[in-house]
Amino acid sequence: MRRYVIIGNGISAVNCIEGIRSVDAEGRITVISGEKHPAYCRPLISYLLEDRTDQKRMQYRDPGFYDRMGCEMLYGRKAVRIDKEDKKVELYDGTLQPYDVLCVAAGSHPFVPRLNGLDAVEKKFSFTTLDDALALEQAVDKDSKVLIVGAGMIGLKCAECLAERVSEITVCDLADHVLPTFLDFECASYVQKRLEEHGISFALGDSVEHFGKDPSSGKNEAVLKSGTVLPFDVLVLAIGARANASLVKDIGGAGERGIAVDECMRTSIQDIYAAGDCTESTDVSCGDRKLLSNLPNAAMQGYVAGVNMAGGSAVFDKAIMMNSISFFGLHSMTAGTYTGELFEEKTDTSVKRLYTENDLLKGFVLIGTSDRAGIYTSMIRNRTPLSSVDFEMMKKAATTAAFSAGARERMFGGTV
Amino acid sequence: MKRVYVNEEWCLGCHLCEYNCAFANSGMQDMALALKGKPIYPRIHIEEGEKISYAVSCRHCEDPICVRSCIAGAISKEGGVVKIDRDKCVSCFTCILVCPYGALAPGEDGVMQKCELCLQNSCGEPACVKGCPNRAIVYEERGEEA
Numbered sequence: 001m002r003r004y005v006i007i008g009n010g011i012s013a014v015n016c017i018e019g020i021r022s023v024d025a026e027g028r029i030t031v032i033s034g035e036k037h038p039a040y041c042r043p044l045i046s047y048l049l050e051d052r053t054d055q056k057r058m059q060y061r062d063p064g065f066y067d068r069m070g071c072e073m074l075y076g077r078k079a080v081r082i083d084k085e086d087k088k089v090e091l092y093d094g095t096l097q098p099y100d101v102l103c104v105a106a107g108s109h110p111f112v113p114r115l116n117g118l119d120a121v122e123k124k125f126s127f128t129t130l131d132d133a134l135a136l137e138q139a140v141d142k143d144s145k146v147l148i149v150g151a152g153m154i155g156l157k158c159a160e161c162l163a164e165r166v167s168e169i170t171v172c173d174l175a176d177h178v179l180p181t182f183l184d185f186e187c188a189s190y191v192q193k194r195l196e197e198h199g200i201s202f203a204l205g206d207s208v209e210h211f212g213k214d215p216s217s218g219k220n221e222a223v224l225k226s227g228t229v230l231p232f233d234v235l236v237l238a239i240g241a242r243a244n245a246s247l248v249k250d251i252g253g254a255g256e257r258g259i260a261v262d263e264c265m266r267t268s269i270q271d272i273y274a275a276g277d278c279t280e281s282t283d284v285s286c287g288d289r290k291l292l293s294n295l296p297n298a299a300m301q302g303y304v305a306g307v308n309m310a311g312g313s314a315v316f317d318k319a320i321m322m323n324s325i326s327f328f329g330l331h332s333m334t335a336g337t338y339t340g341e342l343f344e345e346k347t348d349t350s351v352k353r354l355y356t357e358n359d360l361l362k363g364f365v366l367i368g369t370s371d372r373a374g375i376y377t378s379m380i381r382n383r384t385p386l387s388s389v390d391f392e393m394m395k396k397a398a399t400t401a402a403f404s405a406g407a408r409e410r411m412f413g414g415t416v
Numbered sequence: 417m418k419r420v421y422v423n424e425e426w427c428l429g430c431h432l433c434e435y436n437c438a439f440a441n442s443g444m445q446d447m448a449l450a451l452k453g454k455p456i457y458p459r460i461h462i463e464e465g466e467k468i469s470y471a472v473s474c475r476h477c478e479d480p481i482c483v484r485s486c487i488a489g490a491i492s493k494e495g496g497v498v499k500i501d502r503d504k505c506v507s508c509f510t511c512i513l514v515c516p517y518g519a520l521a522p523g524e525d526g527v528m529q530k531c532e533l534c535l536q537n538s539c540g541e542p543a544c545v546k547g548c549p550n551r552a553i554v555y556e557e558r559g560e561e562a
């Protein structure tokens with residue numbers, strides 16, 4: 001009987017369990033879960049604080065899942081070291097978990113910069129775990145002034161969910177626009193405007209120089225590089241994430257910023273697989289190796305890792321960066337790489353940008369317009385030659401009617 | 417498993433299937449009362465090219481990318497049918513971002529909905545198929561997954 005060990009119990013771990021069980025009903029699965037909870041939908045922590053979900057509904061799987069899958073769960077336990085020769089994982093408490101095949105599904109951790117005066121700030125939070133969200137909920141009230149450092153997806157989601165709960169929110173970022181990893185200045189302005197309409201303020205193109213206290217009121221304040229002084233009660237640090245790659249990199253595993261994996265989710269070390277936010281893999285829209293952290297990739301990688309760990313065969317070679325996110329009802333979608341020729345269509349409330357190069361759709365940005373966007377996404381992932389579709393038609397709206405008759409027959413004529 | 421298939425040559429582009437779908441899922445008894453003068457939110461839609469038209473609804477994919485991509489764990493596959501738990505959905509539109517067929521769209525309440533083959537409503541078999549005047553939509557078995 002094969003012994004499977006999974007480090008982590010997030011999205012990729014759950015899909016890994018399902019992948020293993022699709023092939024092997026017998027093997028023993030041990031899950032080392034740093035968090036004390038069954039897997040929950042991490043992106044939903046902001047929805048929890050908006051009361052748009054609750055702790056029960058935001059569970060990733062039903063309550064019987066781990067039992068049904070025959071998993072031994074080690075909750076609240078952390079892996080500290082992998083012994084690749086003896087094939088054992090050492091836990092924080094010194095115990096050892098032997099494995100035949102291991103999957104590292106350890107996700108990422110929030111990057112906390114060294115900032116002068118940060119230690120003296122009492123109410124400071126990250127916003128990546130359920131426990132973070134619950135602690136933040138306790139720390140704020142309707143009079144709170146909240147400062148969020150970081151205008152990326154996580155910082156803005158945090159701002160959105162606190163908007164109705166607190167008195168003031170300011171988001172500060174070194175970048176001169178919001179969502180800098182996904183959007184340029186012009187596209188970002190649509191999103192920023194929507195957030196501002198809901199009372200959120202911004203200090204962009206600026207960064208915290210130090211934290212201190214106002215001498216008269218004793219209140220916290222952040223002094224920015226520009227000289228602006230922002231008083232606050234509660235601080236949220238959402239500057240970025242770092243892959244939890246050290247367990248594998250410490251024992252010689254390949255990788256730059258994450259754990260390098262191939263299309264079967266194998267690391268460079270025998271019998272060790274990895275999946276999700278802790279990995280770096282090939283972006284099929286540009287060919288580069290990078291961190292491709294998003295939930296769909298984590299889920300698909302986890303499943304493929306599980307199938308292969310159990311002796312089946314599966315590949316995941318269509319990873320791209322993609323994201324769909326909404327702020328106060330305004331949906332923004334992005335996918336792929338923004339290179340090549342640009343087709344753009346704009347209105348006061350929407351933007352559509354399609355990037356094409358060498359007969360391929362490389363990437364897109366869709367704000368305030370999202371109908372059937374997956375047709376575009378699949379063209380990027382499948383590297384569909386533009387010459388095989390009516391791309392003029394496709395520019396107007398994503399439609400399978402722009403595909404050839406043969407392609408439509410393959411898509412709609414049988415089982416897919 | 418039986419799925420919904422379309423015949424491009426026979427589709428008239430009359431959009432009746434969209435109305436039948438919206439009605440079947442309205443939970444109401446009277447079609448006029450349910451749909452007249454209101455925008456409709458069907459789970460099937462007509463795609464139109466220069467010379468062609470055909471109805472598209474969920475393919476109930478063998479390895480559905482929407483199931484893996486849903487950030488709320490709201491989409492699942494049971495007995496071959498890809499279902500959505502609308503109570504869990506948070507309207508992030510990630511499923512729209514990934515479905516290669518354009519088969520998902522939000523309902524009137526903004527929450528995602530998709531074809532569940534009318535197995536969950538009182539119709540019991542796809543209303544789009546039953547109501548198509550030209551048999552351009554069929555419900556049948558065509559090749560099965562292992």
Ligand SMILES: Cc1cc2nc3c(=O)[nH]c(=O)nc-3n(C[C@H](O)[C@H](O)[C@H](O)COP(=O)(O)OP(=O)(O)OC[C@H]3O[C@@H](n4cnc5c(N)ncnc54)[C@H](O)[C@@H]3O)c2cc1C
Pocket residue numbers: 007008009010011012013032033034035042043044045046077078079080105106107108127128129153154157244275276277278293294295296298322323324325487508510
């Ligand atoms: C607020 C927020 C909003 C988001 N919104 C979106 C979104 O809208 N769309 C999207 O695609 N993505 C979103 N994401 C990203 C998404 O949540 C991640 O890409 C996804 O959860 C990655 O899954 P994973 O399994 O790789 O890692 P995780 O789900 O992070 O799971 C990793 C687990 O491993 C555990 N772990 C780490 N080290 C150890 C160790 N040494 N021993 C034991 N356990 C360990 C951790 O505690 C954690 O529970 C969001 C993230 C956040 C925080």
Ligand code: SF4
Pocket residue numbers: 473474475476477480481482483498514515516517518519520530
């Ligand atoms: S919604 Fe789309 S991806 Fe999901 S099963 Fe249906 S056709 Fe496939």
Ligand code: SF4
Pocket residue numbers: 485486487488489490491500504505506507508509510511512528
């Ligand atoms: S819109 Fe709803 S069903 Fe679709 S991915 Fe988001 S939470 Fe899941």
